[in-house]
Amino acid sequence: MAKSVLNTCAATALVLALSACGGASTKSDEVATSPSSGGSQSTPSKSVAAPSDTPEDDSSFVDGVLTTPKMKIEITKHTVIGVGKKGNEYGSKPVLALWYKTTNLTEEKVNPTDFILVFTAFQDNDPNAENELQVAGLPDDRFLDSQTENIKKGGTVENAVAYELDDQTTPVVLVASNDLGMSEIGKSTYALK
The missing domain is CATH 1.20.5 (Single alpha-helices involved in coiled-coils or other helix-helix interfaces)
Structure with a gap:
């Protein structure tokens, strides 16, 4: 029973x-x-x-500007820095350096290094596999002290990031996502010349 x-x-x-x-x-x-x-x-x-059933459904990455409910990141400049040159003194490969401004849109903690959480860089020069680029050293020493500062709501802080290049001709595609690369918000291509 x-x-x-x-x-x-x-x-x-x-x-x-x-x-x-x-x-x-x-x-x-x-x-x-x-x-x-x-x-x-x-x-x-x-x-x-x-991707649109998350709170980040109004996120976009257009013309070098990423906007999410949490932050806005505007890429202001990019350049290739050779090995041993200022900004890549200790690297073993040339790098693509990107300068950007991060604005905090909420009361949550946001700092300039959040860039590497929302962007992934690729060089499509391998016929068999995706070629994700590795983050290199900070290309601009002006940001040594400010790169990890928490940004106040409505505040904007500048920073820079660099990615190691596998060649100096294949463009770099920067892909934005809210979930560590699981779903794409948008992408932008950066020529190396």
Whole structure:
């Protein structure tokens, strides 16, 4: 008798769990089936969460400016620095250096080094695999003391970052994401000449 009661309870719990999974439409269902900005209907997808069902759905990376609900990063300048040159004195490869401004849009902690959490750099010079570039040393010593400062809400702090290049001809593609590269917000290409 006790075994029958346990089986009934387990079956009831399983039915409740399954009915919760297949119940009413969720936000991700609605977003996946809503028209895209181009006016065409997108295909519904329930198995993979779309980037737009997160609070960061209004994020963008256009013309070198990343805007998320948390911060704004504006890339102001880029250049290639050769081995042994100022800004790459200790490197063994040439680097692409990027200067940027970070603005905190919330009360949350934001600092200029958050750049490397939201951007990944690639050089498409390998026919078989993605070629993600490694972060190099700080290319501008003016930011040695300020690069890890917490930025106040509404405040803006400048900084720089560099990526080791595998060659000096293939452009670098900078990809922005809110989730450590899982889903792309946008990308920008930087020529090396």
